[in-house]
Amino acid sequence: MSDAxxxxxxxxxxxxxxxxxxxxxxxxxxxSLVDQTKIVTAASELARNALIYGGGxxxxxxxxxxxxxxxxxxxxxxEGPGIPDLDLAxxxxxxxxxxLGMGLSGAKRLVNDFDIVxxxxxxxxxxxxxxx
Amino acid sequence: MSQKIPIIRMGRxxxxxxxxxxxxxxxxxxxxDLTASIQKxxxxxxxxxxxxxxxxxxxxxxxISDISGMARILGARSVLVGMQPAVAIxxxxxxxxxxxxxxxxxxxxxMALLERSDAPHE
Numbered sequence: 001m002s003d004a005x006x007x008x009x010x011x012x013x014x015x016x017x018x019x020x021x022x023x024x025x026x027x028x029x030x031x032s033l034v035d036q037t038k039i040v041t042a043a044s045e046l047a048r049n050a051l052i053y054g055g056g057x058x059x060x061x062x063x064x065x066x067x068x069x070x071x072x073x074x075x076x077x078x079e080g081p082g083i084p085d086l087d088l089a090x091x092x093x094x095x096x097x098x099x100l101g102m103g104l105s106g107a108k109r110l111v112n113d114f115d116i117v118x119x120x121x122x123x124x125x126x127x128x129x130x131x132x
Numbered sequence: 133m134s135q136k137i138p139i140i141r142m143g144r145x146x147x148x149x150x151x152x153x154x155x156x157x158x159x160x161x162x163x164x165d166l167t168a169s170i171q172k173x174x175x176x177x178x179x180x181x182x183x184x185x186x187x188x189x190x191x192x193x194x195x196i197s198d199i200s201g202m203a204r205i206l207g208a209r210s211v212l213v214g215m216q217p218a219v220a221i222x223x224x225x226x227x228x229x230x231x232x233x234x235x236x237x238x239x240x241x242x243m244a245l246l247e248r249s250d251a252p253h254e
Contacts (some may be wrong), residue, residue, distance in 0.1 A: 013155050034221050037187055037221070042185045045226075048156070109225050
């Protein structure tokens with residue numbers, strides 16, 4: 001399916017708008033209410049990371065299929081400083097900012113597939129998918 | 133963005149019903165407004181109704197914990213009411229179980245909890 005939507009992540013209000021896009025698409029993908037809530041919450045964490053740590057970025061959302069399975073795939077990209085120590089950043093309770101440190105590790109627990117590409121000076125790209 | 137979350141005074145208690153999808157600044161504004169209201173009215177309890185919220189992420193979760201702690205230091209008890217089951221499941225999986233935050237299923241039960249804890253014989 002090629003209905004990818006790009007949503008900007010430049011302001012706090014963009015996080016709210018991104019959540020609404022994800023909710024709508026999660027419903028389209030036929031996810032249960034609990035699964036919708038999980039991916040919306042994961043999206044909120046990752047959108048905020050892109051804004052606060054990455055200096056802004058974009059979210060690309062796309063309905064995907066794998067055989068008969070349907071799902072929602074989201075990608076969060078920023079051109080920020082990147083994460084120098086990914087193992088540390090993935091730990092519960094670790095934060096370099098003002099958060100609770102549940103963003104990355106928590107978001108990972110809320111979805112089925114989680115992939116992150118990052119490094120110093122390379123920005124950060126996180127891709128998540130929740131399958132029906 | 134001049135949105136505000138209304139804080140309703142009911143006798144010795146304050147009721148906050150969050151009906152909008154909050155951006156971060158609005159959540160922080162609520163913290164300021166609510167602590168100011170507790171002081172102004174000498175409120176003994178705060179009910180925070182989140183039945184209209186369809187998600188609580190770590191930022192909002194932290195705001196709720198902080199409000200509860202601030203209210204306690206100001207001498208008011210707070211009860212979080214109305215959390216949707218899907219939100220509760222997600223919050224715990226995210227890693228937040230809101231320790232130290234009193235909760236109740238409905239506004240009525242939350243109110244009963246506040247009144248019980250206000251009872252003079254306690």
